[in-house]
Amino acid sequence: MSTAIVVGAGIGGVTAAVALQRCGWQVTVLERAPELGEVGAGISVWPSAVAVLEELGVKGVEKASAVSKPAGMRKPDGRWVVAAADLGVEIPVMIHRAQLHDLITAEFGPAVTVRTGYDVTTITQDDTGVTINDDLRADLVVAADGIRSTIRTTLYPAYEGPRYSGYTAYRGIADVDIDDGGGETWGRGQLFGFVPLIDGRYYWYATANQPAGARSEPTAFRTWHDPIPKLLAGSETVLQNDIYDLTLPLVPFVQGRVVLLGDAAHAMTPNLGRGACSAIEDAGALARHLGESTDLITALARYDAERRPATTKLVKRSRGLGRVAQVENPVVCAIRNGLFTLGGKLVSLRKPKSKVKQSRP
Numbered sequence: 001m002s003t004a005i006v007v008g009a010g011i012g013g014v015t016a017a018v019a020l021q022r023c024g025w026q027v028t029v030l031e032r033a034p035e036l037g038e039v040g041a042g043i044s045v046w047p048s049a050v051a052v053l054e055e056l057g058v059k060g061v062e063k064a065s066a067v068s069k070p071a072g073m074r075k076p077d078g079r080w081v082v083a084a085a086d087l088g089v090e091i092p093v094m095i096h097r098a099q100l101h102d103l104i105t106a107e108f109g110p111a112v113t114v115r116t117g118y119d120v121t122t123i124t125q126d127d128t129g130v131t132i133n134d135d136l137r138a139d140l141v142v143a144a145d146g147i148r149s150t151i152r153t154t155l156y157p158a159y160e161g162p163r164y165s166g167y168t169a170y171r172g173i174a175d176v177d178i179d180d181g182g183g184e185t186w187g188r189g190q191l192f193g194f195v196p197l198i199d200g201r202y203y204w205y206a207t208a209n210q211p212a213g214a215r216s217e218p219t220a221f222r223t224w225h226d227p228i229p230k231l232l233a234g235s236e237t238v239l240q241n242d243i244y245d246l247t248l249p250l251v252p253f254v255q256g257r258v259v260l261l262g263d264a265a266h267a268m269t270p271n272l273g274r275g276a277c278s279a280i281e282d283a284g285a286l287a288r289h290l291g292e293s294t295d296l297i298t299a300l301a302r303y304d305a306e307r308r309p310a311t312t313k314l315v316k317r318s319r320g321l322g323r324v325a326q327v328e329n330p331v332v333c334a335i336r337n338g339l340f341t342l343g344g345k346l347v348s349l350r351k352p353k354s355k356v357k358q359s360r361p
């Protein structure tokens with residue numbers, strides 16, 4: 001039986017393990033953290049990623065998710081820039097990250113072995129296989145070890161890697177009694193978004209321009225429109241992450257028998273909510289190409305040819321949207337908001353409501 005090592009048990013790594021298991025591979029997942037799991041926040045899952053998960057046998061994502069409503073955009077004082085109208089666009093479902101991770105790992109069968117507390121520090125390969133830490137060997141290694149991937153750095157030491165976006169992100173889950181469909185509020189160099197989860201709680205996220213590495217609290221949003229102050233007050237924990245993406249052009253996703261997947265390959269800013277979805281789609285594509293070709297190297301080349309251009313576009317689009325969202329100049333903000341209002345009106349005129357694509361009926 002062919003053997004694979006997946007390095008990293010984030011959403012990308014665990015989906016890759018399920019995908020390889022489905023192709024008949026024996027899989028070892030190596031995770032540095034002492035136990036498997038995901039951070040306490042929500043995540044948007046787009047229909048294309050839900051479809052991949054279902055194809056891989058991961059059921060129940062939609063059942064455990066809230067169907068987002070088309071989200072509107074407000075100003076900090078609560079006035080609408082684009083009202084929450086049915087704009088005929090594709091929308092994601094919203095799920096708790098830990099729940100998504102659990103649904104995926106629930107599909108691990110006897111072909112998947114997990115070793116937590118295992119830090120991968122070295123990787124070498126020859127024509128017959130790949131060796132990790134002079135300890136474990138496999139036919140294929142999938143590097144799903146995140147934006148600061150040790151494996152990517154080993155394979156491509158000259159690559160610049162992560163690039164600071166100029167803003168930090170806060171995230172929380174609020175247990176509050178409010179009645180609001182959610183949406184985003186854009187200020188000057190600051191943004192706040194919130195969405196209902198299926199259990200009645202709300203997932204919220206916010207961004208603020210600041211230097212890399214500065215610790216801060218989302219206090220500025222306490223003066224924004226309702227229900228934002230309530231959401232902040234109703235959250236026990238607030239996560240803060242500086243936002244980085246990967247320098248373009250991205251490096252090739254394949255070198256010999258080693259494959260980069262997820263944030264290790266194409267970390268993007270969260271503005272499109274597509275990073276984890278892309279990792280899931282990577283795993284689906286890898287399994288498809290391995291299934292369609294008897295030659296490993298050919299299958300991996302096809303994986304790179306499909307996924308690198310597709311994710312490069314998303315890294316670019318996400319970065320561009322982040323720049324627009326984080327603008328501070330008041331004149332530019334006013335022009336931006338005016339364009340959004342006009343764009344919203346045009347879209348709602350052009351797209352009949354019946355064409356809305358929902359990921360579940």
Ligand SMILES: Cc1cc2nc3c(=O)[nH]c(=O)nc-3n(C[C@H](O)[C@H](O)[C@H](O)COP(=O)(O)OP(=O)(O)OC[C@H]3O[C@@H](n4cnc5c(N)ncnc54)[C@H](O)[C@@H]3O)c2cc1C
Nearest residue numbers: 008010011012032044120145146262263273274275276277
């Ligand atoms: C604020 C914010 C909001 C986001 N919202 C969304 C969203 O709504 N929708 C969406 O699709 N995406 C979203 N994303 C992006 C998404 O979180 C990431 O793209 C996704 O989690 C990446 O998954 P991954 O498995 O590739 O990497 P990671 O989740 O980073 O996992 C990497 C794993 O590898 C392990 N590891 C690292 N190095 C080693 C080593 N040397 N040895 C062993 N193990 C190692 C780590 O411990 C970790 O468990 C968001 C990101 C942020 C920051």
